[in-house]
Amino acid sequence: MPVTESKLFRIQISHDRLTATLSVNGDSLPPACTAGKIEAEIQPFKLFLNEEGRANIIAFAAKLAEHAMPQPMVIAQGDPPVHDENGQIELLYKTSQGDAATGEAQEDSPQSFYERSNIQRVRAGQPLLRLIPPREGQDGRDIFGKPIARKRGRQAQLSLGANVRLEDDVVYATANGKLEYSGERVSVSDVLEIAGNVDFSIGNIDFDGSVIVARNVLDLFKIRSHASVTVRGIIEAAEVQAEGDLTCQGGMTGKEKGLFIAGGTIETKYITNATVRAGKDVVVRMEVVNCDLICRGALRIESGLLVGGRTVATGGLRVRTLGSEACVNTPVEVGIDDNLRQTYLRVAPEIEQLRRKAEKVRQIVEPLLRNQKALNAEQKEKATELLYNSYDLEDRAEQKIEQLRSVQEESRQYCLEEVVVLGEVYPGVTFRFPRLEGIIESPLKGPIKFIPRKVEGVYQIVAVDCLSGSCFSIHSGPTSDTWLQAAEALLSGKS
Amino acid sequence: MKFLLVDDSRTMRNIWKKVITSMGDNETIDAGDGAEGLKVFLEQGPFDILLVDWNMPNMDGLTMIKKIREADKSTPIIMVTTEAEKPRIIEAIKAGVNNYLVKPFSPDALLSKIQETVKKTEAVS
Numbered sequence A: 001m002p003v004t005e006s007k008l009f010r011i012q013i014s015h016d017r018l019t020a021t022l023s024v025n026g027d028s029l030p031p032a033c034t035a036g037k038i039e040a041e042i043q044p045f046k047l048f049l050n051e052e053g054r055a056n057i058i059a060f061a062a063k064l065a066e067h068a069m070p071q072p073m074v075i076a077q078g079d080p081p082v083h084d085e086n087g088q089i090e091l092l093y094k095t096s097q098g099d100a101a102t103g104e105a106q107e108d109s110p111q112s113f114y115e116r117s118n119i120q121r122v123r124a125g126q127p128l129l130r131l132i133p134p135r136e137g138q139d140g141r142d143i144f145g146k147p148i149a150r151k152r153g154r155q156a157q158l159s160l161g162a163n164v165r166l167e168d169d170v171v172y173a174t175a176n177g178k179l180e181y182s183g184e185r186v187s188v189s190d191v192l193e194i195a196g197n198v199d200f201s202i203g204n205i206d207f208d209g210s211v212i213v214a215r216n217v218l219d220l221f222k223i224r225s226h227a228s229v230t231v232r233g234i235i236e237a238a239e240v241q242a243e244g245d246l247t248c249q250g251g252m253t254g255k256e257k258g259l260f261i262a263g264g265t266i267e268t269k270y271i272t273n274a275t276v277r278a279g280k281d282v283v284v285r286m287e288v289v290n291c292d293l294i295c296r297g298a299l300r301i302e303s304g305l306l307v308g309g310r311t312v313a314t315g316g317l318r319v320r321t322l323g324s325e326a327c328v329n330t331p332v333e334v335g336i337d338d339n340l341r342q343t344y345l346r347v348a349p350e351i352e353q354l355r356r357k358a359e360k361v362r363q364i365v366e367p368l369l370r371n372q373k374a375l376n377a378e379q380k381e382k383a384t385e386l387l388y389n390s391y392d393l394e395d396r397a398e399q400k401i402e403q404l405r406s407v408q409e410e411s412r413q414y415c416l417e418e419v420v421v422l423g424e425v426y427p428g429v430t431f432r433f434p435r436l437e438g439i440i441e442s443p444l445k446g447p448i449k450f451i452p453r454k455v456e457g458v459y460q461i462v463a464v465d466c467l468s469g470s471c472f473s474i475h476s477g478p479t480s481d482t483w484l485q486a487a488e489a490l491l492s493g494k495s
Numbered sequence B: 001m002k003f004l005l006v007d008d009s010r011t012m013r014n015i016w017k018k019v020i021t022s023m024g025d026n027e028t029i030d031a032g033d034g035a036e037g038l039k040v041f042l043e044q045g046p047f048d049i050l051l052v053d054w055n056m057p058n059m060d061g062l063t064m065i066k067k068i069r070e071a072d073k074s075t076p077i078i079m080v081t082t083e084a085e086k087p088r089i090i091e092a093i094k095a096g097v098n099n100y101l102v103k104p105f106s107p108d109a110l111l112s113k114i115q116e117t118v119k120k121t122e123a124v125s
């Protein structure tokens, strides 16, 4: 501790220069002196004396007057500095467990363990973080009245990654996706990468961007993506829906519960016991066994097997082995757009009902129109309403027909009435084309192509040997499923 | 175009609206009687075309049209009414009606009546 001495007194000054303590210089008692004299004695030290310090000097002088050795006495005190508080980052999003900032549990927190996701999903425009600036403290003052500088606060350090922007100290997401926030860096990723399995540690996934799973998707978990889904391992009895493509490098083991849907293409090693829907092609390397499979594109299993289940391949089928030696029932529909079929099955009864209603209304209004002069004002108003109703009902029926027509036009570009078997095809396989259906009665060797063709004026399914070009008809006839003819009649105005 | 629709039947006004919106991106404002129609015409105008019923409570369509014609000679008005007798039609035309449609009418009839009126107005201006 620095010491400053006068002839009679010594002043000890604390290291932080916030305290000055007065004591007697040496061991012998100095002569009595007044407080004023003491102040004059220490005046060269230029201490900043306040009221309390002066009172203590008076007490010190009083002790000396009593010829007693006074205890060291604090005669000057500075004000310590109040340091700035560093800037902070406030979390503005809610975690799946609750409010990130307050730690409060979310009221509508999901019940199912499958739904407990650790992925922090955010939406474009959502505020994520707020940068709170450093809080300003106050400079101090030492015992000489000189300022003691406070420590300045640091701004919170945050670097901005992809898909975020900073505005008025608030960080916003600029895209839908997964929030990645480490405390120092924030970004929103439109690709969700799961390093391991999709299991209870991850929970169900519902993501706007692409999803990549490094290992497997376990039983009963759900993945939904507005883009593509890629699974490097296998998919078990899970529900995986991608608006884009679905790629599974292992295989898909549906166990009767699996549901695999892609707006685009599905590509995998094998698919067993699953429901499969694809907006485009389904490409499988090894086998498709016992699946309810509908694709708007082609089904291609060029080095593998298709057996059992039910298959609708709008864009045709190309397969190595079709059916099995055990003659397993393997129905295959090609060139048929299931979307058109479903649309027809939905709108046809609606159209029928609208037309029936319109007809009923017309039957009421027509006699009124024939006899207008006899109608009173109220009846005339009513007749207008009825007339309008019948027009409106017919309009609505017409709109539904247009809806069906646009699906039909769209489906034309997908449809290919062709089955190509590169290896073998076995009995148990049945074909259904838009107008024909046929069965395989004995095993046939490929490469062989099945297509509808007019033979002696009658449409039949013919098998064309791809090597020799020779062809023969298989057992076939008009299809028993006549929805397409009915749909065409509806569209051409014949029904 | 901006339409003022005056009829005491809400159903009738809705039918008119549907026909008018089927024609394109048109604006409609409606009123349930002649007094309200007159108020809307004065306060929320100008309108491109008026569709007016004859028989309504408070103020009938003919009275309303006469009052409108005191200040405004040009806005086309179609009277849509159950009044089908010739003297009534003449009375309406004298009051300043541009076109006349008798109830019951089909949506197509209303549509062509509006189109005809618009065409005539365009030819005049």
Ligand SMILES: [Mg+2]
Binding pocket: B007, B008, B009, B053, B054, B055, B056
């Ligand atoms: Mg009326």
